[in-house]
Amino acid sequence: MEGQELPYVLIDCIRGKHGVHEDYVEFLEKHFHLITMKEYLENKEFLSEKIRAIFMWYHRPVITAELLQTLPNLKIVASSGMGIDHLDLDLLSSYGVKLSNTPFVVSTDTADLGMALMLACSRRLVEGYQMAVSPDTEYFPSDWLGSEVSGMTLGIVGMGTTGYKVAQRAKAFEMKILYHNRHQRNKEEESAVGATYCKKIDDLLQQSDFVLLSVSLTPQTHKLIGKRELELMKPTATLINISRGLAVDQDALVEALQNKIIKAAGLDVTYPEPLPRDHPLLKLKNVLITPHIGGATKKTHRLMMENMVESIQASLAGLPVPNEVLL
């Protein structure tokens, strides 16, 4: 609309270690008048009433009661990514502020990373690479072996959008697919990927060569995989976690890996991230850790940002908000 300035949107920082990637700043500035936290703090009196939305990128800026108190015209917090476990939903609700996330755009690339971890663990990719490039390598031993992926049994814990995409991919590897979920999926969905429902997680754990976690983090899924679950798994099994570090009892996992209760783990997520540099998980040979890169592709970041812009614009226009998280 003519004469109207762009909406003022609070963002933690532009560029820098927690900031939005350089390539995308221009895109955002077409739609919003971006105010960084630094700028906000320097000019609170003028800006506090102008800010109508918060663009929360990778959990920043942190939302506190103090911040909300000073932003009387804040309508919405648009949060990047799928998880909302870093937010105080009651707090937002009490201030009448809406919340949106980007639950679906990360799912394809996250499913891809789940497959990448499964393959890399089984085929010992990192070890193999290290041998291939090591200054000490004189020959490749013919008895250096990994484990197969094709034809093995995959147990998916949490068959939401991401878990289902993992199942679609795993099916092409002729894997036998079991799944455990709050609700059973319908017959068409199940047969499209050849997945069998395990009402009891124990059944899945006992039969799976790979156990892949793709749950959302809730009070029910906190430490979902603990000592008991790890002991139910096969000693030849690999745990893959692409959900949240807190879905696993990390100390129990360390013990299970050290004592060969399970064979290996591929973790895109830990608690915290990064782990302290002296953490036992960093020293275990049978652990492959990646730095929470499930959604870390240019395409996904661009889609996330487009979604967030849409959610903010809809909210400010008084329209139904795409990807709204109902509080």
Added chain:
Amino acid sequence: MWYHRPVITAELLQTLPNLKIVASSGMGIDHLDLDLLSSYGVKLSNTPFVVSTDTADLGMALMLACSRRLVEGYQMAVSPDTEYFPSDWLGSEVSGMTLGIVGMGTTGYKVAQRAKAFEMKILYHNRHQRNKEEESAVGATYCKKIDDLLQQSDFVLLSVSLTPQTHKLIGKRELELMKPTATLINISRGLAVDQDALVEALQNKIIKAAGLDVTYPEPLPRDHPLLKLKNVLITPHIGGATKKTHRLMMENMVESIQASLAGLPVPNEVL
């Protein structure tokens, strides 16, 4: 013959008058002198199919690891110097991209089956076009000219057998036809690629990256430029390196030897 040993020479064959068959492990036969064996009336068998599934899996593993920067990511996750994970650290997507398969035999076809589930667009170049059912089962489009495949692909995956025709199949010309954002994946034989041209292409960003399970020689000399390039992921020829495949290879070889000695048709005979 396990992993190319013992080496077969004329001297050896001369001293083994009752030798009926050489059973060679794995798919490749480029390490053997076929004329020599033939001249002594010795049969040859290999194990062409059993390695194909795990090799296809490794091809997918390399594609994913290269694109998502798995090794770099792991190194950052465990490095003593890491204090935080930067939010602008990005890889490239695999799902939805275009895969060009050069050599659509058993292994190449299994790669196509897997890639289809990642919603990849699949192009292929092969000595012969596959039939319509096979093509539509994996959604693959034939490129009679390899140039068409090279120009359109985000990933070029080599799964040819090594023959005089495929020797240095991918050279300077082919690399220059590839997109600058493309990744070369080789799960066939090191000699199917002009390795010096590859080094140059990677150094000059003619292509983006390479994932190589095979090189020439293996291992590479420790001062070889490929070992120093950041955009190269090398694995030590582990396409068929799983317990299951090794067991199957051995079972196949035993069968071939037994059939030959019993005067029966030899499974997996190389004519």
